[in-house]
Amino acid sequence: MNVNINWRTMKKFWMIVLLCIGMISTSLYAQKKNGVVYSEHESIEVTRDLWEKFKAGDAEGFLSLMADTAKVFVNGKDIKATREGTINYVNFYKKNFVDLEIRDHSPAYPDAIEYKKSGTWVQDWLLVTGEHKETGIKLSLHIHHLYQFNKDGKIATMLYYMDTDVFDEIRNSKRTIENGTIFINHPYIVKVRKLVNAFEKKDLETWKSFYDEKVKFGNSAMKWGKMRDLETQIDIWKESRFMKPDNKFTIEQVGYPDCMYYAKDDGYVVYSWWLYKEKSKDGIFEVPYLLSCTFNKEGKIIREFVWYSSNHFEKKK
Numbered sequence: 001m002n003v004n005i006n007w008r009t010m011k012k013f014w015m016i017v018l019l020c021i022g023m024i025s026t027s028l029y030a031q032k033k034n035g036v037v038y039s040e041h042e043s044i045e046v047t048r049d050l051w052e053k054f055k056a057g058d059a060e061g062f063l064s065l066m067a068d069t070a071k072v073f074v075n076g077k078d079i080k081a082t083r084e085g086t087i088n089y090v091n092f093y094k095k096n097f098v099d100l101e102i103r104d105h106s107p108a109y110p111d112a113i114e115y116k117k118s119g120t121w122v123q124d125w126l127l128v129t130g131e132h133k134e135t136g137i138k139l140s141l142h143i144h145h146l147y148q149f150n151k152d153g154k155i156a157t158m159l160y161y162m163d164t165d166v167f168d169e170i171r172n173s174k175r176t177i178e179n180g181t182i183f184i185n186h187p188y189i190v191k192v193r194k195l196v197n198a199f200e201k202k203d204l205e206t207w208k209s210f211y212d213e214k215v216k217f218g219n220s221a222m223k224w225g226k227m228r229d230l231e232t233q234i235d236i237w238k239e240s241r242f243m244k245p246d247n248k249f250t251i252e253q254v255g256y257p258d259c260m261y262y263a264k265d266d267g268y269v270v271y272s273w274w275l276y277k278e279k280s281k282d283g284i285f286e287v288p289y290l291l292s293c294t295f296n297k298e299g300k301i302i303r304e305f306v307w308y309s310s311n312h313f314e315k316k317k
Contacts (some may be wrong), residue, residue, distance in 0.1 A: 034116055041112030043122050043149050048110075050155070051102045051126070057094030059087040074160045093130075097139065100130035101303040103140060116315070135173035139166060179263050186259035191301075192270045192293050200251045202243050204234060212300035221310035228301075249278040254288065268295045271307040 032183060038044070047200055053061035062124035072081035078191055079085075093100060103126065104110070110124035128141040138268035183189070198206040210229070214225035218263055228236070241247055259270035270293045278285040296302040 016309070017058055030104055036114050038112040038114070039109065041120075041122070043112045043120050043147070043153070044110045044124075046125060046149075046153065046155070047122050047145070049149055054093070055100050055102055059090040062086065062090050065155060066112055066158070067150055067152070067156045071157050072160070073158070075162070075164070076246050096133055097130040098133055100128070102126055102128050116146070119151070121150070122147045132170050135170055136171050137166065137173060141166060179272060180261040183259040183261070184256060186268075186270075188268055188270050188293075188299070189257045189259050189272070191299070192257060192272055192291065195301075196253075196272075196274065196291070199242070200249070204237060204243075208234065209303055211304075212296055212298070212302045215302055215304065217304050219306040220308060247278065249276060251276055269293065270295070
């Protein structure tokens with residue numbers, strides 16, 4: 001029998017075989033079991049009991065679930081926890097908050113992990129809600145905990161990860177802090193007055209010139225959080241009652257506008273009050289409204305919001 005062997009083909013074949021063997025070996029060694037994960041576990045029940053005692057203001061009960069030498073870390077920092085400090089921590093919430101609730105931040109749920117070398121750990125994701133008695137600030141605190149348990153079933157290490165800005169807000173709310181300047185006359189007030197005049201004249205080109213191309217428009221009749229872009233708003237105006245040739249209306253300034261410089265945001269907002277008056281065969285139709293215009297660094301309006309009662313127009317239809 002005459003067998004014609006193509007050595008190049010055989011070489012490619014064995015290279016592929018060796019590559020596959022290498023990949024299989026790598027995948028086998030890349031996965032190494034180091035423990036077991038539980039969705040139900042006695043240590044999870046300990047953490048749930050811990051926060052039930054915390055919510056009830058039971059500082060001694062809270063401490064009873066922790067080792068005497070327990071370490072506590074907040075956002076990676078060792079806070080050097082002591083018995084007295086822990087009691088003060090529990091009592092702070094008991095004294096200063098009402099309607100305190102602590103629950104799983106659904107759809108997350110706690111896990112207990114039994115590691116072969118480092119023992120039992122529990123991790124959870126909690127939502128803490130309540131109201132600060134003195135300031136009225138509401139908590140909506142998202143916390144991720146990691147708990148390490150010792151051989152006696154006590155919490156030996158506890159790590160918190162959370163955004164602490166709400167506590168800064170609570171502290172600041174107890175103080176009187178300035179946040180900028182109010183102007184009764186300002187170039188931005190002039191711009192708002194001119195854009196209202198342009199709208200009254202049905203001059204959308206001039207009206208458009210006061211806005212940044214990326215401006216967003218909203219009003220109190222829209223779903224909260226929904227905004228329109230400039231071109232959409234122009235299309236709406238063109239089809240609206242306001243631009244109809246036979247619609248005779250005026251817009252009168254009510255009181256005086258305020259230009260607010262906000263130091264925290266380093267930005268300007270003009271608040272102005274107006275009275276829309278529309279003439280018809282039935283008499284004068286009036287709608288008061290508040291106009292809020294936020295300016296960017298280039299002096300263009302980047303956000304506009306109108307507060308008004310939409311049922312005025314609904315009754316007019």
